[in-house]
Amino acid sequence: MFTPAGGFGQRLVAEGLCWQPVPMDRRSLNPLRELIFFWQFVRLLRREKPDLIHSFTIKCAIYGSLAARLAGVPARVNAVAGMGYVFTSDSPKASLLRPLVRMLLKLALGGRNARLILQNPDDVVLFRQARLVDPDHVRLIPGSGVDCERFSPAPEPVTDGRSRVVLPARLLWDKGLAEYVEAARLLRARGVPVDLLLAGDPDPGNPAAVPESVVRGWVSEGLLQWLGHVDDMPALFRSVHIVALPSYREGLPKGLIEAGASGCALVTTDVPGCREVVTHEVDGLLVPVKDGVALADAIERLVRDPVLRNTLGAAARKKAIAEFDERIVVARTLDVYAELLGST
The missing domain is CATH 3.40.50.2000 (Glycogen Phosphorylase B;)
Known part of the structure; x- marks a missing residue:
């Protein structure tokens, strides 16, 4: 190799x-x-x-x-x-x-x-x-x-009434980071009980890289928590309620499939690659690309409706096993x- x-x-x-x-x-x-x-x-x-x-x-x-x-x-x-x-x-x-x-x-x-x-x-x-x-x-x-045995569901985490959302991706603008931050500001203004996390490393070799200083600025504003590189992704997915990937385009996003195999509720954009993983209202929610308001609305809907959240997560797991197992x-x-x- x-x-x-x-x-x-x-x-x-x-x-x-x-x-x-x-x-x-x-x-x-x-x-x-x-x-x-x-x-x-x-x-x-x-x-x-x-x-x-x-x-x-x-x-x-x-x-x-x-x-x-x-x-x-x-x-x-x-x-x-x-x-x-x-x-x-x-x-x-x-x-x-x-x-x-x-x-x-x-x-x-x-x-x-x-x-x-x-x-x-x-x-x-x-x-x-x-x-x-x-x-x-x-x-x-x-x-x-995806190893659907390693990435498997667990009971929803108990987080004192607050839901946890994570965006797992390299720190690139075309992964939808600007829209994720816009959604974070809107959710905070609405008083939605949710914590937004970001899991991923900077990628300075990519022209679309988000500077680390910008990410640290978002953290300082209290908009999100930045976890950096995460070795144990199954544990991370078991610790959150929702996984969001507002990407502009993908081949087939492995992180989103891993999250689905873990039984997480998925929110992603209606773009090539992402819409192959998520069917709207069946095993996740699709939102328009580059639309932070729609992203915030979808996250809020899942935060406020745990039944829908669990139903979509179970369907995402079933799809991962049937179509994306390694x-x-x-x-x-x-x-x-x-x-x-x-x-x-």
Whole structure:
């Protein structure tokens, strides 16, 4: 397994995987640096001689697939969870990069022995309409899987009459943090007995990152509690009543599925990825994107109606087991491997 250096490397080794750090910097736009890294990666693949390479995220899909083609790797699988900053942002930088990334993606995803795994139907349509990939080479697999035994329900926490809500995500504007804070202000003004929590690390490598100073300012205002990185997510979900993810777009949000498997009531936006996890009024509530008022209304409704909250949480758990359990996802991913390796 090849990833940038980081704290998770030793965890991979502890699980019995062969892990090697690679000097990829996702923030880098230096052409010379990128070319040097790319050639190093080609040489690494030639040395290791894998039968199949499975790349995740857009940048890794481009680098991994192109390097694999040059290194003669027989089979390539790319899993793209969402369209990423370049395709979702309206910033001048994203607009400038978009044609180049589109061209490189088309090169990376092409070829008889390549498959693209997407996590929601909207992305399937988008990739096909953009003619980035042969439609016959696309496989729809819902997410990366959740351990529905590890993430399991517990009795609702007793919190002195106050409900607890958590937003579990990297600290990015496009996860809906501005709308979450707006909702916090509205709920406080309305006197709703609720505490809002935020679980996640800063992500300075992402252009959409929320500065840590801004988050600390929200905490100082008393709008929310910031938990930072949380190792024990099952315990966190068992300690809250509601999980909110007002994201602008997702592949298939794993944190939301984990929360559903834990029996939490879910509030999310009616956008690609999120609406595959939540059906409105069936196993959660959907709100319009970038609408802090609607988010506050949905949270207040669940705070004031514990019967609805518990009903939606139970339905979310049932859906997670039926559609998103990791055993389903692993089996379907192995089917893609077998399809490719059997054709080489």
